[in-house]
Amino acid sequence: MKDAGFIFGSYLVTLGAIIIFAVATLRRAKSSSQSVSDQDKTWL
DSSP states (O other): OTTHHHHHHHHHHHHHHHHHHHHHHHHHHHHHHTTSOGGGOTTO
16 A cells, blocks of 8 residues: 555546646647638538
């Protein structure tokens, strides 16, 4: 149990990095979709 702090800290850092990456990707996708015309948005 002496390494529990390191293990939990590693999980927090990993989850934080994943969340930051997801938010950055969604923001970039939102700004990129503004430049596409409505007829080319096949995902709608």
